[in-house]
Amino acid sequence: MTETATTRITERPASVRADTDPHRPRFHFVPPSGWLNDPNGLTQRDGVYHLFYQHNPEAAVHHRISWGHATSRDLVHWQDEPVALVPGDSGPDVDGCWSGVLVDDGGVPTIVYSGRHGERELPCVATGSDDLRAWTKDPRNPVVAAPPAGLDLVAFRDHSVWREGGRWRQLIGSGIRGRGGTALLYESVDLRSWDYVGPLLVGTGATDDRSRPDWTGTMWECVELFGLQGGSGARDVLVFSAWDEGQTHHALYFTGEYVGDTFVPDGTHRLDLGGRYFYAPQSFTDDAGRRVMFGWLQEGRPDAAAVAAGWSGVMSLPRVVTLAEDGGLRLAPAPEIADLRRDRVTLTGREMLAGEPAALASGDQLDVELLIALEPGASARLVLRATPDASEETVLEIARETRGRGDARVRIRLDRSRSSLDPAADRGELTGDAPARADGLVHLRLLVDRSALELFVNGQALTARVYPTRADAVAVRLAATGGRVRIEDGAAWRMEDAWQAGAPDEGASR
Structure with missing residues (x-):
């Protein structure tokens, strides 16, 4: 793209550019324009859910x-x-007003957040109105x-x-430094004067194998402790996001x-x-007693593409977190x-042998829920956002594996090697x-929302971003390899x- 063409695009209002971007999700939360990252201050108050989040309304940059x-x-x-x-x-x-939480201090909504000054981030406090729309920073x-x-x-x-x-x-x-991530414990009677207690736990990321998918990093972002x-x-449960030398890794x-x-x-x-x-998650207990979690879906395209589009970052769908056997x-x-x-399409009873895939659905905004039976040695191959x-x-790809007596797992592989013709x-x-x-x-739930994918396999989540370039990349097909695959129940x-769509007015619904 020429510099003149790029200039013409970025001169359009960011909200207009965002709304016309085919990769912009339509049922996940996104702000009108600009940058979004970590969910913050999650709460339900007087029946209203409140989602606060890291945001730059001026541009799609951090x-x-x-x-x-948002409410x-x-x-x-x-x-x-x-x-x-x-x-x-x-x-x-x-x-910057960086990530934090919202608590109720004797009826007073109170935010504890990280204030950034230069290269330092330190805890700050702000108190809010009953509707959580007006906030006053503490002079201390x-x-x-x-x-x-x-x-x-x-x-x-x-x-x-x-x-x-x-x-x-x-x-x-x-x-x-030299050891690993940690969560530092403090104590207070009033949320303003804090006494340092010590590290709650110290990781071993500085000496562990960094290639491990569960490597704990050299610093823990967005730590959260809760019981279930x-x-x-x-x-x-202690949740954290592994970080190292400016790089976000995983939750x-x-x-x-x-x-x-x-x-x-x-x-x-x-x-x-x-x-x-799926990074920097935060959760809360709602009025129904559920542990509800949100996370940040980062972009998988260059920063320049996000700036040109007028937006960056997607909030995950709300997830209910439970404890299993x-x-x-x-x-x-x-x-x-x-x-x-x-427009429900019933898929129950469909059966696939190795060979030609069966069409399940078509679109770039879909919810597919399947209960699949796999023959021994068989794998299910679900193709999505596909062109003809x-x-x-x-x-x-989903396969059942037995690694030893009583050790059965389901292996998941998401192949994005042909997800986009865009080499970037x-x-x-x-x-x-x-x-x-x-x-x-195998219970599979697949949610496709333009560039955002959220997959759940037997309660294990896998989140991804994909950026097809062709408008006809909408097919969803299921095939079998190595044996028979049957949809016992599904739609x-x-x-x-x-x-x-459309450039929002102040307070428009998203």
Whole structure:
């Protein structure tokens, strides 16, 4: 593209450029234009869900970040609200209001966030109105003047705050040079004066094999501690995102036990098999008692393409997090998302042998849910966002594996090598394992929203981005390799837009 043509494109209003981009999702949350990253301050108040997020409304670049704000009554349709926090003209957040959380302090909505000044991020506090639309920064900011002395820290930012035993406790993400990521524990009576307790847990990322898919990194971003009840009893969970030398890697979690001032892990797990495509997650407990999680779907195309398009970053669909019998987490799209389903096509009873694939659906906004039976040695090959001539297609391969007595897993491989004819788009392979079901069946949920893909296989998530260049890259087909594949139960739906196209007015619904 010539410089003159590029100039003409970027001179159009960002919201107009964003709305006309064929890769822009239509039922995931995206702001009107500009940059989006981490979800922040998730809460439900007076029946209204509030989604705050890292945002640059000026351009699709990560610069001088504010807190965007959106509200919803159903977790599906979102109302764009005025920006909640903006960087100050001076002081501890002059260069950005970075990630944090929202808590209720005796009826007063209170945000704890990382204020950025130069290369330093320090905890700051702001209090809000009952409707969470007006915010006042505390004059005592930063409420922690410096990272703890005596530790050679890689970074110091992002917060998890909760009430425990009449006091507030807080985790701040960090990393100890030469050792690995860590979550630093603090304590307070008023959210303003904090005492350092010590590291809750220290990782071993500095010395571990960096090629491992569950490598824990040299710094932990967006740490979060919560407990869950499930089929295996009560478990504590420590979620974090592995970071190293400015690079985002993947979201992980430890299961274990939070005791006193420490976390004793008994397992390290991949939260999502999509690597950086589901990053910096945050969760909360809603009025129904559900643990609901959002994450940031990063772009898989060059920064220049995002700037030209007028937008960057997608919020995941809300996910309900539960604890399984094996002690691991299971994730599923919130049931409310099904309200967007239209034009059901029943797929139950379809059977495939190795050879020609069967057409399941067509479109770039789809919800496909299947319960699949695989013969021993068989694999299911689901082709999506495919052109008639297969010059563009993304392929999901699912196979059951038995590695030893009682050790059955489902192997997942997402092949994006032909997902786009654009050589600048990321087309790397994504792989991992999902747990096997006792009945041997595989439950698959596939949500396609333009460039955003969210896959769930037996409760294990895999998130990705794809950027087909052709308008006819819309086919979804299922084939079998190595044996028989049968759809025991299933259907496909077209997904309705959750927001309307067109340059939005202030407060327009998204």
